[in-house]
Each structure stands twice: as C-alpha cells, then as structure tokens.
Amino acid sequence: VPTSPPEMAKACEQLKAADPSITPLGVRGVRFWSSIHTAAVSIARSYGVHDFVVTDGKLDTGLASPESIAFHKDYVDMIKKCAAPSFANDNWYEFVDGISSGRTAMAIDSNMFGFWNDVAGKPASGKIAFAPPLHAPSATSFDSNIWIWALAMNAASEKKGTAWLFIPWATSKQVALKGALAGQLVHPP
Structure with a gap:
C-alpha cells in the first residue's frame, strides 16, 4: 500500500501499465473548497506546510516555504501520473462512480467509501479496503484533515x-x- 505521494505515483504507473483502462487514483480536482480539504491539506501538513505564517511580524502565506515547494512538486507529479484526464473537473461524484463501478482503483477522500462496499451488483462491492492517508516520505506522523x-x-x-x-x-x-x-x-x- 503506497504511503507517500512518490510511492503512489510509482504504483499508479504500474497500474496503468497493467491495465490502461483503469484510472489509478480518484481525487477531487474541481475548483471548489472540497477539492483541497481532504487529500491535499492532509498530505501538505505532513510535509510541514502551513497555510499562514508570520514572517518579520507580518502574516504571510506559507506557500513559498521549502516544505510547500516539496509538497507541491510531489503532489502535482502524483496527480499527473495517477488522476483521470478529467481531474480538473472531477468532484466527489465522478470518482465515487469510478470506485463503485470498478473503473477507478484507489481514491483519497472521506471515509464514505464503506457505503459502496456492500451494494449488490456493483463490481467493487466487498472489495473496498481502507488505509491511512498519504504523508510526506520522511514523516513519522501526520495530521489528517480527512475528518469530514x-x-x-x-x-x-x-x-x-x-x-x-x-x-x-x-x-x-x-x-x-x-x-x-x-x-x-x-x-x-
């Protein structure tokens, strides 16, 4: 089970090579608050990224920090290698449909997927498993934002x-x- 964005990117490449018809990873990309508060924020925090920082007594974003740059590099690489071509328009509904139909192998989001693990006639029924959210490669602990x-x-x-x-x-x-x-x-x- 992949534990970091680089490991996930590698696993996605292997999935694509084994079956190009499968979307390796469902993740929200649509421009809406829900796209960042689960996967992206949880992973970013494990890299040490902070939304806001105080620099020289002034409030600033933490987006220019080395931690933020490392996170964004790994996250964007993972999205490029893993997400559906429709990623920028995908919201919850698109990748839930992908997971429940068996067309998407994995997803990073809320804990709602258990509901689709027992739906008669669905290809994914009984096959959905759960793992902790991804974290920075060097993280020893992480703060999940997947509270929902x-x-x-x-x-x-x-x-x-x-x-x-x-x-x-x-x-x-x-x-x-x-x-x-x-x-x-x-x-x-």
Missing part, C-alpha cells in the same frame, strides 16, 4: 445540557460498533 463529518454545539445554544448528553452517546464506541455492523453509520462523527 463532526459534531459541534453552538455556544448560543439554549439546550447545551441536552447537546452534551447527545454528543458523547452519538460518538460512543457502542454506537459506532452497532452502526458499523448494521451498515447504518456511514459517517461516524
């Missing part, structure tokens, strides 16, 4: 007590296990 779904409570809520009772229950191991075993919990919070 979460629970929060508004500070202005008039029912904080009820919310505090609901949140621990909804995020409990018991609810997650029951939902996972019954296929009723696609996105555990």
Whole structure:
C-alpha cells in the first residue's frame, strides 16, 4: 500500500501499465473548497506546510516555504501520473462512480467509501479496503484533515445540557460498533 505521494505515483504507473483502462487514483480536482480539504491539506501538513505564517511580524502565506515547494512538486507529479484526464473537473461524484463501478482503483477522500462496499451488483462491492492517508516520505506522523463529518454545539445554544448528553452517546464506541455492523453509520462523527 503506497504511503507517500512518490510511492503512489510509482504504483499508479504500474497500474496503468497493467491495465490502461483503469484510472489509478480518484481525487477531487474541481475548483471548489472540497477539492483541497481532504487529500491535499492532509498530505501538505505532513510535509510541514502551513497555510499562514508570520514572517518579520507580518502574516504571510506559507506557500513559498521549502516544505510547500516539496509538497507541491510531489503532489502535482502524483496527480499527473495517477488522476483521470478529467481531474480538473472531477468532484466527489465522478470518482465515487469510478470506485463503485470498478473503473477507478484507489481514491483519497472521506471515509464514505464503506457505503459502496456492500451494494449488490456493483463490481467493487466487498472489495473496498481502507488505509491511512498519504504523508510526506520522511514523516513519522501526520495530521489528517480527512475528518469530514463532526459534531459541534453552538455556544448560543439554549439546550447545551441536552447537546452534551447527545454528543458523547452519538460518538460512543457502542454506537459506532452497532452502526458499523448494521451498515447504518456511514459517517461516524
């Protein structure tokens, strides 16, 4: 299982050589916030990239840092070698269709793919597996931004007590296990 963008790029080249009809990697490319908050941001953080930095007392982007340049080089190379030709227009729907139909081998995104692992008549049913997100080749740990779904409570809520009772229950191991075993919990919070 590839663990870094360079390893993924190499694996994608091998997949393309073995079967040119398969898209090696589904990943969002459409110009929308959702395209960067899963794969790109998670991987970038493992390279040490920060959205904003303070330089000489002034707020600046962290995009010119050596870490950011290394990340972008590896990420763009991976996209060129792995993603569909339609990458720049692909959103969630396109690569979910690719994964569930068996036309796309792998994807980097949210944890929603388990839902398509038990759909009668779909080529990928029962064949979807999960792995940790990619990270920098030298990273020993990483901060995943693939959180997608979460629970929060508004500070202005008039029912904080009820919310505090609901949140621990909804995020409990018991609810997650029951939902996972019954296929009723696609996105555990």
